Amino acid sequence: MTVGKSTNITWHRGKVSRDDRIELIGQRGVVIWLTGLSGSGKSTIAVDLEHALLEHGHHAYVLDGDNIRHGLNRNLGFSPDERSENIRRIGEVAKLFCDANLITIAAFISPYRKDREGVRALQGEGEFIEVYVKCPLDVCEGRDTKGLYKKARAGEITDFTGISSSYEEPTAAEITVDTSTMSLDACVGTIIDYLREKGFIQLP
Amino acid sequence: MTVGKSTNITWHRGKVSRDDRIELIGQRGVVIWLTGLSGSGKSTIAVDLEHALLEHGHHAYVLDGDNIRHGLNRNLGFSPDERSENIRRIGEVAKLFCDANLITIAAFISPYRKDREGVRALQGEGEFIEVYVKCPLDVCEGRDTKGLYKKARAGEITDFTGISSSYEEPTAAEITVDTSTMSLDACVGTIIDYLREKGFIQLP
Numbered sequence: 130m131t132v133g134k135s136t137n138i139t140w141h142r143g144k145v146s147r148d149d150r151i152e153l154i155g156q157r158g159v160v161i162w163l164t165g166l167s168g169s170g171k172s173t174i175a176v177d178l179e180h181a182l183l184e185h186g187h188h189a190y191v192l193d194g195d196n197i198r199h200g201l202n203r204n205l206g207f208s209p210d211e212r213s214e215n216i217r218r219i220g221e222v223a224k225l226f227c228d229a230n231l232i233t234i235a236a237f238i239s240p241y242r243k244d245r246e247g248v249r250a251l252q253g254e255g256e257f258i259e260v261y262v263k264c265p266l267d268v269c270e271g272r273d274t275k276g277l278y279k280k281a282r283a284g285e286i287t288d289f290t291g292i293s294s295s296y297e298e299p300t301a302a303e304i305t306v307d308t309s310t311m312s313l314d315a316c317v318g319t320i321i322d323y324l325r326e327k328g329f330i331q332l333p
Numbered sequence: 334m335t336v337g338k339s340t341n342i343t344w345h346r347g348k349v350s351r352d353d354r355i356e357l358i359g360q361r362g363v364v365i366w367l368t369g370l371s372g373s374g375k376s377t378i379a380v381d382l383e384h385a386l387l388e389h390g391h392h393a394y395v396l397d398g399d400n401i402r403h404g405l406n407r408n409l410g411f412s413p414d415e416r417s418e419n420i421r422r423i424g425e426v427a428k429l430f431c432d433a434n435l436i437t438i439a440a441f442i443s444p445y446r447k448d449r450e451g452v453r454a455l456q457g458e459g460e461f462i463e464v465y466v467k468c469p470l471d472v473c474e475g476r477d478t479k480g481l482y483k484k485a486r487a488g489e490i491t492d493f494t495g496i497s498s499s500y501e502e503p504t505a506a507e508i509t510v511d512t513s514t515m516s517l518d519a520c521v522g523t524i525i526d527y528l529r530e531k532g533f534i535q536l537p
Contacts, residue, residue, distance in 0.1 A: 144380045145387055153387040176348045183349055183357040188392065190433040200455075201425035204418075214408075221405040222426055229394040229435060251404075 150230055156188060158227035159329050160252050161320065163236045164245060164299060165262030166291050167277055168269035170308035170316070174262060175236035177317045182232055187330050189232040192219060197237075207288045213244050220248030227256055232329065240290045242297040255327070260320060261302040266291050268309045354434055360392060362431035363533050364456050365524065367440045368449060368503060369466030370495050371481055372473035374512035374520070378466060379440040381521045386436055391534050393436040396423060401441075411492045417448050424452030431460055436533065444494045446501040459531070464524060465506040470495050472513045 151157050161178070163171040175191045182189035198205075202218055205211040216239050226233040239245050249257045269291065270278040281289035288294045299305075304323055306316040324330045355361050365382070367375040379395045386393035402409075406422055409415040420443050430437040443449050453461045473495065474482040485493035492498045503509075508527055510520040528534045 142381060142384065145384050150387065154392060177346065180346065180349050183354065188358060188433075190429075192429070196429060196432065200428060201422055218405055218422075222429065224404060225394075225396070225400060225426065226430075226433070228400065229392075229430070231433060231435075 147228065147230075154188070154230045156230050156232070157329060158230040159232055159256050159258060159324070159327075160223045160227050160248075161232065161234045161258045161260060161324075162223070162239070162245065162248065163234070163260045163262050164239045164302075166264060166266060166269045166296055167238060167289075168272045168274060169262045169264040170313070171236040171238075171262045173313060174260075174306070174308075174316050174320070175234045177313060178320055179234055181317060181321065182330065185330070187232055188230075189234060190226060191234045191236060192223060192226070193236040197222075207294075209241075213241065216241070216244040216248060220244075220251050223248065224251050227252060232324070238290050238296070240294065240296040242299070245299070258304065258320075258323065259299055259302040261299040261305040262316075263298075263305055263307045264309045351432065351434075354432075358392070358434045360434050360436070361533060362434040363436055363460050363462060363528070363531075364427045364431050364452075365436065365438045365462045365464060365528075366427070366443070366449065366452065367438070367464045367466050368443045368506075370468060370470060370473045370500055371442060371493075372476045372478060373466045373468040374517070375440040375442075375466045377517060378464075378510070378512075378520050378524070379438045381517060382524055383438055385521060385525065386534065389534070391436055392434075393438060394430060395438045395440060396427060396430070397440040401426075411498075413445075413492075417445065420445070420448040421451060424455050427452065428455050431456060436528070442494050442500070444498065444500040446503070449503070462508065462524075462527065463503055463506040465503040465509040466520075467502075467509055467511045468513050 163175055165171050172193055175193060179189045179191045197219055201222065202215050205215050216237065219235060219237060223233050223235050245259065273279060277286060277289065278292065280286045281292040290296050304320060306319055308316060367379055369375050376397055379397060383393045383395045401423055405426065406419050409419050420441065423439060423441060427437050427439050449463065477483060481490060481493065482496065484490045485496040494500050508524060510523055512520060
């Protein structure tokens with residue numbers, strides 16, 4: 130088969146199946162969904178986990194507020210309905226990344242159980258790993274790295290999770306890490322161990 | 334550094350930059366945006382191009398009606414405003430895939446010039462390749478593989494591009510392929526040649 134002007138590339142025709150893609154990429158996609166209060170450590174764990182996976186030859190990508198709220202979901206606010214639509218869209222994007230066989234790490238407060246279950250239902254069996262990034266509210270508020278709790282207490286931010294909006298704790302998360310008692314290494318390592326046990330990655 | 338229960342993995346800390354990721358993945362992301370009438374051949378070219386790239390070791394992924402309209406954009410119809418929001422969201426998702434350094438192939442009618450320019454503006458310099466999949470309306474209508482033109486002519490589908498809704502041809506697409514005169518091989522090969530010339534891929 131001759132392609133274009135001067136090349137001699139050949140390829141198979143037709144749609145690439147998920148299994149074909151797993152073989153061609155050498156990796157199976159999965160969604161790692163970090164949920165927890167603002168300041169609990171979701172993003173810190175997410176970027177650290179991504180770095181570790183990439184350095185060990187696994188293709189990973191983080192979806193978080195930085196690249197979603199300023200882009201895809203820039204037209205959504207923080208009302209309950211908009212929060213649900215926010216999470217629904219992220220769940221659909223995570224599904225696409227998973228279909229492309231990336232190890233997809235989503236780090237969002239995602240306060241409502243129903244919304245998280247909706248995201249879980251979108252993904253294939255065993256391809257959704259819910260990680261509860263647990264941390265007492267007073268510890269998160271004490272950290273207040275972005276100064277958001279202070280603003281929420283002052284009434285400058287409304288619908289703030291933990292203060293003026295509810296957070297529904299996971300009841301059956303695959304993994305729970307407590308950032309008030311565990312080191313960052315231990316939190317990330319716990320997730321890596323789980324991925325290895327389930328055969329998503331091969332690391333030493 | 335000790336991680337988790339028993340491992341001795343080490344990694345660098347902090348956010349992975351786009352450049353770090355390019356080095357770790359061995360590939361630079363790009364968005365290949367196929368625009369054209371229904372039946373022009375966008376999806377056929379997209380899946381063929383994806384297959385060719387994957388088989389040659391490049392990580393590619395197709396965004397198209399199949400995985401977007403039934404998922405992320407299931408809550409959008411076909412009015413002009415909804416078409417614009419449809420394309421805006423796809424552009425943002427393409428940006429995320431490009432940031433993850435996948436060769437991202439988007440196949441959507443995307444009839445409005447303004448919407449396509451909006452997507453272009455989201456991507457980095459040189460990272461948006463507009464491909465006009467050109468084909469005369471009567472040829473597309475003659476193919477009518479999905480029977481949509483027949484329904485549109487019968488008034489069963491409203492706002493159908495080319496019949497009851499406008500298609501604005503690209504004026505400065507990076508690539509134009511005419512599927513009424515070129516073979517599928519030639520169309521895909523033209524895009525592959527362009528990617529090679531621009532250094533996105535290394536193929537024989």
